[in-house]
Ligand SMILES: Nc1ncnc2c1ncn2[C@@H]1O[C@H](COP(=O)(O)OP(=O)(O)OP(=O)(O)O)[C@@H](O)[C@H]1O
């Protein structure tokens with residue numbers, strides 16, 4: 126059965142303030158969905174709520190991954206079920222080397238008694254790092270500590286590649302990437318495209334979508350998906366901005382603030 | 385409950401004991417004088433810690449230790465700690481040394497590595513000029529008591545220009561609840577010499593469940609251009625009070641590196657200090673600690689700069705569980721004239737329980753304008769954002785917290801100079817964190 130991810134009327138608040146006001150979205154294995162939208166309209170909140178960030182309280186709705194509601198699961202269980210979020214601002218963790226972290230994550234998926242051998246792990250990690258043109262020294266650095274913005278993003282993609290998830294959310298994976306890195310990271314993502322994996326790509330720029338070709342593009346405003354279309358929608362947004370969407374829908378303030 | 389520290393020694397007793405051990409006259413005189421001081425001096429004032437309320441009554445009695453011919457005659461856990469000491473090994477059991485070994489190669493180079501009692505008899509010329517000069521007996525009641533009562537101990541002498549590549553190791557253990565356990569460690573590194581010394585201080589057997597006091601003083605004399613790496617792991621039981629004063633004096637361009645693991649289960653006073661007297665002298669101290677149950681600890685690192693362009697780095701990291709309390713002091717003092725000196729210190733406490741307590745007190749005392757100094761201190765809990773990040777990759781909450789806690793201690797653990805000791809330290813951390 127190919128992967129199926131269905132978000133149904135998802136509502137979420139942060140610190141008592143409702144940010145997501147009913148999100149509906151269906152992603153099938155093999156599909157790439159892009160979400161665009163002005164700053165502060167709830168894109169990262171959607172990603173965080175789906176992954177289970179403790180600050181975001183889900184107040185309604187479901188998110189079914191192959192029929193199972195991930196919103197009922199703990200953060201680690203969501204990951205084990207196949208969710209992966211490349212974060213807009215990944216945490217830095219002193220004292221934990223990147224390779225120790227990656228091995229723990231891989232072993233968590235494989236389960237007790239089935240841990241990956243050190244040799245095999247190193248081979249896998251080094252192979253993927255090479256694909257991403259990462260300096261091997263990054264394996265021994267502390268997790269994200271002192272990484273540049275672009276290095277953190279590559280490291281997120283490295284994790285995605287090693288963890289083989291079913292549903293990948295990329296939150297502004299293109300921010301902070303130089304032109305070469307954008308191509309490298311996009312190649313990494315494209316290499317992961319498969320029938321049993323769906324993608325939700327949050328971005329502000331068409332540029333990324335030239336590399337990672339979406340099947341669907343959604344516009345988010347006021348904590349809702351207000352418009353959906355094909356790749357041509359992203360191109361129009363890039364050229365004309367958001368005013369025409371707001372006009373069409375009668376939206377004055379697109380942020381979630383006082384809607 | 386407050387237990388008064390009645391002075392467990394007087395001049396006559398100290399003299400009698402010293403004579404019975406056949407110590408040289410000069411040492412007997414020092415001990416007698418120290419015993420007298422102990423009766424009049426007060427306990428040290430320790431920042432925010434009432435050590436006068438600790439159980440300081442069980443100093444124990446001097447008991448002559450029986451030397452062993454083979455390590456296999458020692459308790460098994462001690463044998464484990466003593467394994468892999470290729471260059472030199474010293475073992476103290478209770479009140480005295482029971483085993484000593486030094487490679488012929490190092491002997492031939494003039495290196496001395498024996499217990500301090502033996503050294504005082506056989507190498508008076510090298511011991512007398514330095515003993516109690518770095519930590520004077522008359523500082524307070526504890527230093528005086530120690531001066532009167534110290535036993536066994538360690539003496540390291542490294543001649544001029546000699547570099548000791550392989551670390552010298554000591555295991556200082558007590559398995560007799562009634563035996564006085566008070567090692568004094570004196571390390572003298574002559575000009576341009578180099579040495580690494582590592583010890584483990586433990587209680588085992590009967591001593592692991594009885595009230596006792598371990599008091600020790602470490603004195604390091606690093607002459608011009610010498611480098612001394614000192615690592616010490618203390619792992620004594622909950623009934624034992626550990627009073628450990630460590631101090632180094634550094635001549636021009638000398639360097640001292642301290643790595644301290646305060647991993648006792650009982651109350652601990654730990655004070656590690658570098659006296660940067662020489663120009664260009666540098667010191668680096670790293671201390672880690674894990675507190676559990678109702679343990680109280682006072683962990684202090686200090687650096688005093690007199691030398692121009694001297695440099696000190698100090699890091700303390702402590703993890704507090706249960707109802708444990710740690711008062712962590714970092715004191716960087718730069719004296720007038722120590723131009724271009726630099727002193728940096730960091731104290732960090734990670735609290736794992738709402739009832740644990742951690743206090744980080746960074747203190748900079750600077751009497752010279754042309755210097756740089758910095759400090760950072762933090763007391764906090766495991767960062768939920770970090771836990772979320774790790775969990776979002778499938779790692780369980782327990783494992784995520786574990787990674788973060790070990791990561792917090794890693795900057796010190798990774799500095800331990802011997803692989804076997806580092807691994808042993810890692811096991812100890814696991815024991816204390818996962819008990
Ligand atoms: N942890 C938080 N605490 C307080 N407010 C928050 C928090 N997270 C999000 N918000 C608020 O929710 C709204 C939506 O934020 P979100 O980060 O989801 O926007 P976004 O669409 O991802 O914006 P951007 O394009 O700038 O990344 C904003 O008004 C933001 O201030």
Ligand SMILES: [Mg+2]
Pocket residue numbers: 168169170213296
């Ligand atoms: Mg965002």
